[in-house]
Amino acid sequence: xxxxxxxxxxxxxxxxxxxxxxxxxxxxxxxxxxxxxxxxxxxxxxxxxxxxxxxxxxxxxxxxxxxxxxxxxxxxxxxxxxxxxxxxxxxxxxxxxxxxxxxxxxxxxxxxxxxxxxxxxxxxxxxxxxxxxxxxxxxxxxxxxxxxxxxxxxxxxxxxxxxxxxxxxxxxxxxxxxxxxxxxxxxxxxxxxxxxxxxxxxxxxxxxxxxxxxxxxxxxxxxxxxxxxxxxxxxxxxxxxxxxxxxxxxxxxxxxxxxxxxxxxxxxxxxxxxxxxxxxxxxxxxxxxxxxxxxxxxxxxxxxxxxxxxxxxxxxxxxxxxxxxxx
Numbered sequence: 001x002x003x004x005x006x007x008x009x010x011x012x013x014x015x016x017x018x019x020x021x022x023x024x025x026x027x028x029x030x031x032x033x034x035x036x037x038x039x040x041x042x043x044x045x046x047x048x049x050x051x052x053x054x055x056x057x058x059x060x061x062x063x064x065x066x067x068x069x070x071x072x073x074x075x076x077x078x079x080x081x082x083x084x085x086x087x088x089x090x091x092x093x094x095x096x097x098x099x100x101x102x103x104x105x106x107x108x109x110x111x112x113x114x115x116x117x118x119x120x121x122x123x124x125x126x127x128x129x130x131x132x133x134x135x136x137x138x139x140x141x142x143x144x145x146x147x148x149x150x151x152x153x154x155x156x157x158x159x160x161x162x163x164x165x166x167x168x169x170x171x172x173x174x175x176x177x178x179x180x181x182x183x184x185x186x187x188x189x190x191x192x193x194x195x196x197x198x199x200x201x202x203x204x205x206x207x208x209x210x211x212x213x214x215x216x217x218x219x220x221x222x223x224x225x226x227x228x229x230x231x232x233x234x235x236x237x238x239x240x241x242x243x244x245x246x247x248x249x250x251x252x253x254x255x256x257x258x259x260x261x262x263x264x265x266x267x268x269x270x271x272x273x274x275x276x277x278x279x280x281x282x283x284x285x286x287x288x289x290x291x292x293x294x295x296x297x298x299x300x301x302x303x304x305x306x307x308x309x310x311x312x313x314x315x316x317x318x319x320x321x322x323x324x325x326x327x
Contacts, residue, residue, distance in 0.1 A: 032092055032268050033066040039095045039258075042081025044074045048212055048292055052127055052256050053097045055288050059279040060272070068095075077105055077166055077326065079112060086114040090261040092268035096120060098259040100168040100315070103308055107316035108166045108326055117312060122305035123258035123269050124276040129294025130230035130253055131172050131208040132215075133243060134223045139205050144227050144246040147206070151182035158184045161195035161204040165327045169195075171315050172208040172229055172252035174322045179247050188327070199223065210254050211236050211293025229253060236293050255297060255311075257304050273301050 039057055043049045050070070057068035073081030078101035088094035102116050133144070141147035151158050162170035165188045177184055187204050189195035192213060199207045200222055211234055217223040218237070227243040228234045229252040243250045258276060260269060279285050280296035289296055297304075318324075 032271060033064055035093065036067040036069050037093050037095060038071050038088075039068050039097060040071050040073050040081045040085050041097045042073055042075075042078035042099075042101070043097075045072055048210060048254070049097055049099060049256060051292060052289075055285060056126055056258075056276060056279055059282070059285060060275055063275050063278070077101060077108070077164075079105060079109065082116065082120070083112075083114055085259070085261055086119040088261050090263040090265075092260065092264055092272070094261060095123065095272075096259040098122070098257045098304075098308065100253075100255060100311060101166075102259075103311035104166055104168065104171055104315045104319070106312045107319045108324060117309065119262045120259040121262055121264055121269060122301045122308060123260055124273040124301065125255065125257040125297030125299055125304040125307060126276065126280070127289050127292065127294040128230075128253050128255040128297045129211060129292065130228040130234050130242075131169060132211055132218070132228055132234075132237065132240070133176070133206065133208055133226045134199065134214055134218075135206050135226060136199060136202045136204075137221065137224050138202055139224070141226070142224065144241070144243060147226055148180050148182055148246075151180075151184060155183035156185060158182075158206060159187045159204040160184045161187050161189060161199055161207045163192040163195055164188045164190060166319075166324060167192075168252070168254060169208045169210075171318050171324070173206075174324065175250065175252055175318050176208075176243065176247070178318060178321055179250050208252070212291070215293065234293065235290060235295070254294070255307065257297065257307075269301055 039053055041049050041053050053070050057070055060068045073084050082096060082102060085094055085096040106116050141150045160173045162173060169192060192209060195207055198204050208229060215236055218225050225237060225240050227241050228237060229243050231244055231251045233242060277298045280298045286296055
């Protein structure tokens, strides 16, 4: 089982590693990197993940003087790419773009060839942003309370779409079901794009979708946004309330960050963390992240490790409560 590692031990691993003599540690940090760094994305090209990793990879290339080469390793719900990084040498030359799938998969899959919170050391957060709870304009509800009332009056009638079983967009909907007591039917698709097509056509009634892929449809009046799923409003949709305004404590978000194989030297982790945080403070990168519907997620490796631990615990409860199994 992937959840055997105690939370406290994981947060300890995120905070530090075995100490080296000061001179050796400083020297290694100063010389790293001396060759190209491979940054694995466990998703296909053209996704939000791809845009984020290329943006930050370019920044790191310019700052550190070596190419950060993006390598796409999709498949098995992000587990193929993740395992490739787990098995890589812990030398700082292979990184993983960490995302909610890694936290979700820890519970979704009963047997994995790795334990994420043990085998990947957090390096730095990069971006965090909301989903938007969307309905087709023909749907009668115009607010979250109206949606909940309609769903309770018509149990099992509303179909909610997602990019696939176990996707972040799926568990965001399941969390909504758990916290409101509504009965909706999950309709999984092979990716967010075909799910969006059917939502636009009215074949399904509701969907939780990242801002970046839905905002054009919202602005064109093709979809009705009921709320965003983060705890605060989105800068991209400032007039749209949060789900939490009506369902106390509800929060779901899309986030990305950098991770490395376990036992990667702490001085290299710290060097990467420092440079990524410098990028997140750059106005141009902040603006580009805002274009993706999110905000910068600065902080220490331990801060990012706490986010991963919290998300793993949170989604584990939802998956078990809803009885979600991988396809």
